[in-house]
Amino acid sequence: MATIGEFGLIERVTRGRVQPPATLLGPGDDAAVVAQPDGRVVACVDVLVEGVHFRLDWSAPRDVGRKAVAANLADVAAMGAVPTGLLVGLAAPRDTPVATLEGLAEGMWAEAGVVGVGLVGGDVAASPTLVVSVTALGALEGRDPVTRGGARPGDVVAVCGRLGWAAAGLAVLTRGFRSPGALVDAHRAPTPPYAAGPTAALAGATAMIDVSDGLLADLGHVASESGVRLALRRDAFVVPERLAEVAPALGVDPLDWMLTGGEDHALAATFPPGTALPEGFVALGEVEEGEGVLVDGEPYAGSAGWEHFA
Amino acid sequence: MATIGEFGLIERVTRGRVQPPATLLGPGDDAAVVAQPDGRVVACVDVLVEGVHFRLDWSAPRDVGRKAVAANLADVAAMGAVPTGLLVGLAAPRDTPVATLEGLAEGMWAEAGVVGVGLVGGDVAASPTLVVSVTALGALEGRDPVTRGGARPGDVVAVCGRLGWAAAGLAVLTRGFRSPGALVDAHRAPTPPYAAGPTAALAGATAMIDVSDGLLADLGHVASESGVRLALRRDAFVVPERLAEVAPALGVDPLDWMLTGGEDHALAATFPPGTALPEGFVALGEVEEGEGVLVDGEPYAGSAGWEHFA
Structure with missing residues (x-):
């Protein structure tokens, strides 16, 4: 240089x-x-x-x-x-x-x-x-910004994009492997669903966040900024085949990657009840009165995301 | 942290x-x-x-x-x-x-x-x-941006703000001294004439640049982007007392600091001939047909600014 x-x-x-x-x-x-x-x-x-x-x-x-x-x-x-x-x-x-x-x-x-x-x-x-x-x-094309603070009890919690792929790819690389390629590539560079952001705003999303530190950690910001609880259902998470294949070899529960892995840059949003979710969004739970993020009614036992200086 | x-x-x-x-x-x-x-x-x-x-x-x-x-x-x-x-x-x-x-x-x-x-x-x-x-x-408050490319032959070259103070301060620190305080402070944090930018635009400035790498180096960008020559007059530069006082002790020509020292973030601009220069701007020369930056008709012998990787 x-x-x-x-x-x-x-x-x-x-x-x-x-x-x-x-x-x-x-x-x-x-x-x-x-x-x-x-x-x-x-x-x-x-x-x-x-x-x-x-x-x-x-x-x-x-x-x-x-x-x-x-x-x-x-x-x-x-x-x-x-x-x-x-x-x-x-x-x-x-x-x-x-x-x-x-x-x-x-x-x-x-x-x-x-x-x-x-x-x-x-x-x-x-x-x-x-x-x-x-x-x-x-x-913003004339729209209001969708902040982290607008989720209301009764809203649906939904996600668009990959969860856990980058974390799985990093786990693979950390153990010295270079495959499966799809996971390693996901760690190397994410493929966020950019268009889903404005689409969600148009559909009436009440809150939205980029999943960069892990779904639970980032939804935690939505919960605290909105003053609500986000209640997720474990059975709403469909583990992708790629994650299911490699997880046993690494001794990992693939749901752990999906709930705590960051850097895939999925978009997590809340929508008013009854909203027809925009294409690509999958409902994972509901917004309730309270605080924090629960999975099947309990705090998740895995590590909730990570802080760069933690 | x-x-x-x-x-x-x-x-x-x-x-x-x-x-x-x-x-x-x-x-x-x-x-x-x-x-x-x-x-x-x-x-x-x-x-x-x-x-x-x-x-x-x-x-x-x-x-x-x-x-x-x-x-x-x-x-x-x-x-x-x-x-x-x-x-x-x-x-x-x-x-x-x-x-x-x-x-x-x-x-x-x-x-x-x-x-x-x-x-x-x-x-x-x-x-x-x-x-x-x-x-x-x-x-921009409705105005056109003032680029580096609009200087025209006949325009006046003028500067608002300090030249050479940060360079003098750095020279002082480099030799192990901590005073004069005014120069050392100028190196530690500049005091750019922010308001002079919009004022110059309103006065009709044809080109403008932030002096960050040195006056000659930065005016060189105006010259090349505008396709003109900038002809400066040595006697237009009034050496500030602070620079004149310390320069002999360091064996430096203070004009060298003023022409090649960066980081004071003065604003250099060109104005159409006959423009009443906005407050704080001092005329240093004229725009001519040609290329490059001359001082009294010749390239300046000092080092023309610096590149971070040079």
């Missing part, structure tokens, strides 16, 4: 990229300008650190780029918004191969392309540690 | 903070929502790395927080925009004292308060290296 310099690097990762119409002014100036037609911007940031959130011997740079962008786009979706642009803050060792940085950028553009947004700006700095900080911008 | 956890940390640095009206939804959800009344958002990101951009033995955490935010707010100003919100991506070692993180946050809030914006969101991750990534959002 030292050989091509900061400006050379930015030139390499932005050259020839096509910006969508929402990008009114793209990379290369002091700041970017992005259209936000309804007069509001949704904004969030996620930080990924080499050795903490990814390992370049387990994931290709392209996967890391995809994952960094996906985590952020999922946050935008969880507000019921559509993404409008991305900014990247990159701190990287001076001896980072240019190919690694190009791979990161390639993955970021690939994931951005899934939702049709551009990388509109960024910054690059030398650092002993590789740190990728992505900011996502989004638009 | 490990003792209070990610959520405890976020609670500590946001508790009791007052968000301005533009913050429609502040920290604590998947994403923030910020008002952008004219239907556009200005957005930029800056990354600061411990040991590269700051040293905690030379700068207090509060100064680092101020500096990280100031660099970004200056970028917003350089587009002719006013800031509307800030997001912070923080990567920090697990053994970082909570007081250090609180100091960082205190400085960020202090600098945000200078322009009346809030820290609307963020993310915290464990990392071997302390990295602070700040995203700033801004509003």
Whole structure:
């Protein structure tokens, strides 16, 4: 990286990229300008650190780029918004191969392309540690944001997207295996159901959250912010065949992955009773008076998600 | 930091903070929502790395927080925009004292308060290296963004804000001194002329840039993006007394600091001929046909700014 310099690097990762119409002014100036037609911007940031959130011997740079962008786009979706642009803050060792940085950028553009947004700006700095900080911008299209605080007793709790796949993939890699590929790939880069966020908002979702730390941990935020209890039913969880196949070999209950594994970036939402759930959402329980998250009436015995500093 | 956890940390640095009206939804959800009344958002990101951009033995955490935010707010100003919100991506070692993180946050809030914006969101991750990534959002209030590409032959080149102070402060610290305090403070945290950005835009500025890498280096971007030459006059530079006093002791020509020192975050702009320059702007030269940046008709012999990976 030292050989091509900061400006050379930015030139390499932005050259020839096509910006969508929402990008009114793209990379290369002091700041970017992005259209936000309804007069509001949704904004969030996620930080990924080499050795903490990814390992370049387990994931290709392209996967890391995809994952960094996906985590952020999922946050935008969880507000019921559509993404409008991305900014990247990159701190990287001076001896980072240019190919690694190009791979990161390639993955970021690939994931951005899934939702049709551009990388509109960024910054690059030398650092002993590789740190990728992505900011996502989004638009609510005139709707109210769907927060974590709107769940009401009687609402249905539902999830759209994968649960436990990334955790299973990480477990596989941790034991030194490289297959099943579908699980390892799920750890390397998630495939969040971005479109389900705005769809859920339109269907009247009362609360929504991106499942990044584990379903129970993240639903716990909905419970506390909404001042309610979320009561899940164990038999509502259909264990995917892939998880059921590999779990016994690793001595794990696959439901543990589904309830406590993060990083698949499913969307968990609550809907008023009687709502026809949008395509892809599966009902897992109900909202009740009370607090916390229960499974079949009891706190779940597994580890409830994880905190980065715990 | 490990003792209070990610959520405890976020609670500590946001508790009791007052968000301005533009913050429609502040920290604590998947994403923030910020008002952008004219239907556009200005957005930029800056990354600061411990040991590269700051040293905690030379700068207090509060100064680092101020500096990280100031660099970004200056970028917003350089587009002719006013800031509307800030997001912070923080990567920090697990053994970082909570007081250090609180100091960082205190400085960020202090600098945000200078322009009346809030820290609307963020993310915290464990990392071997302390990295602070700040995203700033801004509003153009119906104006066109002032880019680097609009300078035209005949325009006046002018600067508002300090030149060379941070470089002089860094030189002082590098030689092992801690005074003069005004210069050392200028290195620790800049005082950019934020309001001058929108004012310059209203006065008809044709191009504008935040001076972060050094005046000659940054004007070089204006020259290349605009396809013009910027001709500066050496006698237009008034060397501040503080710089003149300390330069001989360090064997430095103070003009070198003013022309090549970065991180004061002055605003450099070009204005149509005959423009009454807004308060605080000092004319330093003219725009001509050609390319590059000249001082008294010649390339300046000093080092033209610096690249982080050079």
